[in-house]
Amino acid sequence: xxxxxxxxxxxxxxxxxxxxxxxxxxxxxxxxxxxxxxxxxxxxxxxxxxxxxxxxxxxxxxxxxxxxxxxxxxxxxxxxxxxxxxxxxxxxxxxxxxxxxxxxxxxxxxxxxxxxxxxxxxxxxxxxxxxxxxxxxxxxxxxxxxxxxxxxxxxxxxxxxxxxxxxxxxxxxxxxxxxxxxxxxxxxxxxxxxxxxxxxxxxxxxxxxxxxxxxxxxxxxxxxxxxxxxxxxxxxxxxxxxxxxxxxxxxxxxxxxxxxxxxxxxxxxxxxxxxxxxxxxxxxxxxxxx
Amino acid sequence: xxxxxxxxxxxxxxxxxxxxxxxxxxxxxxxxxxxxxxxxxxxxxxxxxxxxxxxxxxxxxxxxxxxxxxxxxxxxxxxxxxxxxxxxxxxxxxxxxxxxxxxxxxxxxxxxxxxxxxxxxxxxxxxxxxxxxxxxxxxxxxxxxxxxxxxxxxxxxxxxxxxxxxxxxxxxxxxxxxxxxxxxxxxxxxxxxxxxxxxxxxxxxxxxxxxxxxxxxxxxxxxxxxxxxxxxxxxxxxxxxxxxxxxxxxxxxxxxxxxxxxxxxxxxxxxxxxxxxxxxxxxxx
Numbered sequence: 136x137x138x139x140x141x142x143x144x145x146x147x148x149x150x151x152x153x154x155x156x157x158x159x160x161x162x163x164x165x166x167x168x169x170x171x172x173x174x175x176x177x178x179x180x181x182x183x184x185x186x187x188x189x190x191x192x193x194x195x196x197x198x199x200x201x202x203x204x205x206x207x208x209x210x211x212x213x214x215x216x217x218x219x220x221x222x223x224x225x226x227x228x229x230x231x232x233x234x235x236x237x238x239x240x241x242x243x244x245x246x247x248x249x250x251x252x253x254x255x256x257x258x259x260x261x262x263x264x265x266x267x268x269x270x271x272x273x274x275x276x277x278x279x280x281x282x283x284x285x286x287x288x289x290x291x292x293x294x295x296x297x298x299x300x301x302x303x304x305x306x307x308x309x310x311x312x313x314x315x316x317x318x319x320x321x322x323x324x325x326x327x328x329x330x331x332x333x334x335x336x337x338x339x340x341x342x343x344x345x346x347x348x349x350x351x352x353x354x355x356x357x358x359x360x361x362x363x364x365x366x367x368x369x370x371x372x373x374x375x376x377x378x379x380x381x382x383x384x385x386x387x388x389x390x391x392x393x394x395x396x397x398x399x400x401x402x403x404x405x406x407x408x409x410x411x412x413x414x415x416x417x418x419x420x421x422x423x424x425x
Numbered sequence: 426x427x428x429x430x431x432x433x434x435x436x437x438x439x440x441x442x443x444x445x446x447x448x449x450x451x452x453x454x455x456x457x458x459x460x461x462x463x464x465x466x467x468x469x470x471x472x473x474x475x476x477x478x479x480x481x482x483x484x485x486x487x488x489x490x491x492x493x494x495x496x497x498x499x500x501x502x503x504x505x506x507x508x509x510x511x512x513x514x515x516x517x518x519x520x521x522x523x524x525x526x527x528x529x530x531x532x533x534x535x536x537x538x539x540x541x542x543x544x545x546x547x548x549x550x551x552x553x554x555x556x557x558x559x560x561x562x563x564x565x566x567x568x569x570x571x572x573x574x575x576x577x578x579x580x581x582x583x584x585x586x587x588x589x590x591x592x593x594x595x596x597x598x599x600x601x602x603x604x605x606x607x608x609x610x611x612x613x614x615x616x617x618x619x620x621x622x623x624x625x626x627x628x629x630x631x632x633x634x635x636x637x638x639x640x641x642x643x644x645x646x647x648x649x650x651x652x653x654x655x656x657x658x659x660x661x662x663x664x665x666x667x668x669x670x671x672x673x674x675x676x677x678x679x680x681x682x683x684x685x686x687x688x689x690x691x692x693x694x695x696x697x698x699x700x701x702x703x704x705x706x707x708x709x710x
Contacts, residue, residue, distance in 0.1 A: 182572055233599065287468060314599040317468040317628045318670040344601045345671065362536060376701045383603030388673035388695055395699050401706055410673060413681040416703060417606065421686060 139205075140338050141193065142307060145203035147361075148188055156380075162188045164361035166202070175339045177349035178368075180358035181383035186342045188360070190308045193340070194228040197220050207305065224300045226255070229299030229307040232399040233314050235291035236284075237241070244294055244403035245270070245279040251302045262301075269300040272335070273327045289320025293327055300331070304339035307331070315342065325351065346373075346387045350408045357384065389413035427510065428458040429473060429479055429495050434488035448474045450646040451638065452488070456590075461616055463637030464626045468670040471646040472626045473516070476592050479624070480511035492590075509538055512588030513688055516595045518579035520599060520633060522567040527558075530567050533587040548585045556581035556619075557611035573604035577611070577655035591615070592624040597632065605629075609636050630641050631672045634693040642667065659691030674698045 148163040162185045170176055179185045191197040192204060195211055204212050211224050232238055241247035248266045257265075268278040271343040273293040278286065283294055292312055297309055309328065313321040325348055332339045341352065349355050355372040357365040359382045365372050373379070373386040376394050386394070393407035394417060436449040436560050441669050449471050456462050457480075466472050467692060477483040478490055481504045489496045497507045508637055512534075515521070524530035528549055535545045553560055556577040562570060567578055576596070583591065596612070597605040616623045633640060640657040642650040644667035648659055657664070661671045661679060671693075678692045678701075687705060 181603050311599070314548075319467060319668060344599075346602075383601060385602040389677050392674060392677070392702075393694050393697050395695070396702060396706075399699070399703055401703070410677050410680065414677055414684075417677075417681060418684055418686070421705060 138172050138329040140172035140174075140207060143168050144203045144204040144205075146189075146192065146204060147200045148185075148192060148197065149200050161361050163192075163199075166362050168356065168363055168366070170338065172338055173332075173336045174354060175329075175352045176341070177352035177355045178340060178342045179344075179346075179349055179355060179372075179379075179384055180364075182380075184358040185361045186359060190230065190310045190340070190342060192228060193308060194225050196230075198391060198412075225304050226302045227303035229302060230310045231292065231295050231299055231309045233311040235288050235295060235315065238295040238298070239283040239291060240286055242282060244275070244281050244283055247283055247356060248297045248301050249296060251298055263335050266297075269297040272331065273297045274323075287320060288316045289323040291319070292324045294318065296324070296331075297326060297402075304337065306340065309339065309341045309343075311342055311344065313348065319349070321345070326419055339417065346385055346390075350387055350390075356383075369408045373408060393417075394400075428585060429456040429511070429590060429622075430454070430491040430494075431475075431478070432489045434478065434485045434490065436478065436483060436486055438474075440486060448646050449476070449478070449485075452646075452648055454641065454648055454651070456641075457624065457639055458622050459620055460638045461623045461625065461636060462639045462641060463611070463633040464624060464641050464643065465628075465669060466643030467628075467635055470643040470667075472643055473594055474646075475643065476513060476594055476624065476626055479590070480508045480513050481509075482513065493598070498590070500699065504639050506690050509534075509586050510588055511590045511592060512583035512586050514580050514583050514593040514596060516598065517568075518582075519575035522575060522579055522582075527570070528563040529583075530578060531582045531585050533564075534582055538586060545585075548587065549581075552581040552584035555584050555611060555615040557607055557614075573600050573607065576600065576604070576608065580608070587620070590622040590624065592626075594626045595628070596625060597627065597629070605632065612636070617702055627644040630664075630693075632672050634672050644668070647668070654692050654693060659689065 144167050146163055146166040147161055157268045172358055178186050199212055203210055206224060207227060216402055228245050229310045237392055239247050240250055245266050248269060249262050252262045252265055270279055273296050275293050275297060282290060313324050328339055331337045343349055350369045352369060356371060365375055376386050376391060379386060389410050390407050393403055393413050397403055401420055403420055405416055407413045431454045434452040438446045438448050442671050450461050462666060464472050478485060484498060492507060522530050523535060531549045532545050532551060535548050546601055558574060558577045558581060560660060567575060597608045608630060610625060625637060634654055637652060642647060642657060649667055658675060661675055674695055675693050678688045678698060681688050687699050
């Protein structure tokens with residue numbers, strides 16, 4: 136990999152003992168990997184597999200028990216990191232969380248988006264320009280003067296994304312940002328995420344439970360027991376249906392259908408990640424026999 | 426067993442204010458007894474408002490809610506007993522856990538019903554089993570549980586009241602595939618063993634297609650469709666028109682149909698699709 140934006144070496148993390156004296160179980164265990172600049176990586180894993188812990192380590196909300204993390208060439212786990220270094224890291228590595236209601240602070244959409252840059256002491260002309268540009272990036276410019284609490288879940292999440300974009304990050308981590316949305320809201324947010332990645336070149340790390348969303352990424356990482364179980368393109372990863380199921384995950388319905396048709400003796404060669412690909416494979420085979 | 430019937434039911438948000446919105450519009454509906462009924466519709470279609478009518482959390486502005494033929498609002502002081510008979514699990518119920526131990530949390534409902542210690546113990550143990558929760562967790566703090574376990578503990582708290590009708594608003598939202606599966610398979614087991622009526626609200630058409638016998642589709646405060654799975658999923662155009670997603674395999678079947686393959690849009694599970702395509706394939710050999 137020519138230009139890793141994130142490089143992780145031997146990363147481990149343990150939470151402190153819980154009240155019942157359990158715990159001390161490593162959430163991440165000697166994890167190493169690299170993420171290329173401008174890529175779109177989906178992170179899958181069942182609850183408790185370490186996905187959210189990894190996300191919080193990437194911008195130093197948590198500090199690792201051992202191991203190193205490099206972001207944009209700089210070691211963020213270095214003890215010499217100053218408070219300012221941490222702030223500049225967080226500017227570079229935005230995060231969008233699950234619950235849209237927990238991330239909005241202001242009573243007007245544009246004030247909410249301006250909150251981050253205002254805290255950086257950026258001149259007001261510049262803030263105005265940034266707010267307008269990021270709101271249009273997420274397709275919410277016409278809502279600039281609306282009240283956030285009157286918006287739908289998908290709209291609120293797009294405002295949260297705009298707030299992160301206003302800090303001009305190179306990378307955004309989405310921690311199950313579509314989990315609480317309905318199908319329409321999920322599509323709005325996914326479209327916005329794809330646009331940021333493809334058009335603005337922002338590196339995207341997306342933690343999700345929805346296999347159909349992971350299918351849109353360039354690369355899927357599957358975490359299990361604190362380490363990387365699978366790492367590859369959606370097509371390569373979804374090929375491993377039995378393994379994914381054994382660790383509480385799944386593959387998209389259509390992919391599963393193709394796998395079962397193959398097991399039943401139909402020859403269907405090729406990628407089967409999207410609905411269109413699956414339809415194409417079935418059509419080819421059926422038309423050949425006709 | 427209990428049957429819920431809604432008659433000419435209407436409800437307005439912000440009634441008598443300039444922001445008045447008609448949330449439910451003259452609804453006539455029977456929720457059949459002893460079945461799993463799925464309620465679907467996009468955000469704002471009135472699903473959550475409707476389920477809050479079923480146990481008297483909201484009072485209709487027009488029309489009646491009948492539980493076994495009895496208007497639940499006829500004697501207002503009896504509304505509490507309606508809430509014991511129709512148990513409602515709200516969205517993200519784990520935010521409502523509050524007791525020191527899981528046991529006490531689940532026991533809260535039965536205790537409010539005025540039941541004795543021994544009866545409460547029996548019911549807590551029964552509901553924990555129905556919810557698919559390990560009994561070892563009973564003495565833990567609910568806040569030490571995982572997300573999926575918290576959700577199941579909250580559901581157990583409602584089941585412990587032994588309601589005739591169990592209503593769940595988005596019971597699997599935000600859970601991983603294994604967590605979803607655990608919630609739904611336990612609900613099906615609960616339904617089969619108790620024979621009770623279950624009403625589930627969900628956005629996941631895949632889950633609805635798998636688990637519900639009877640489906641109700643809502644749009645703009647109205648019921649637009651009601652019937653069994655075959656009936657509802659064979660009308661995928663209408664579903665798309667009211668802003669609903671259709672299961673992935675159904676979309677796939679529609680593409681194949683357009684290309685002249687002899688399948689129909691009424692296929693909504695992977696197993697059905699598998700069977701249909703294999704039979705076409707074998708015939709063509």
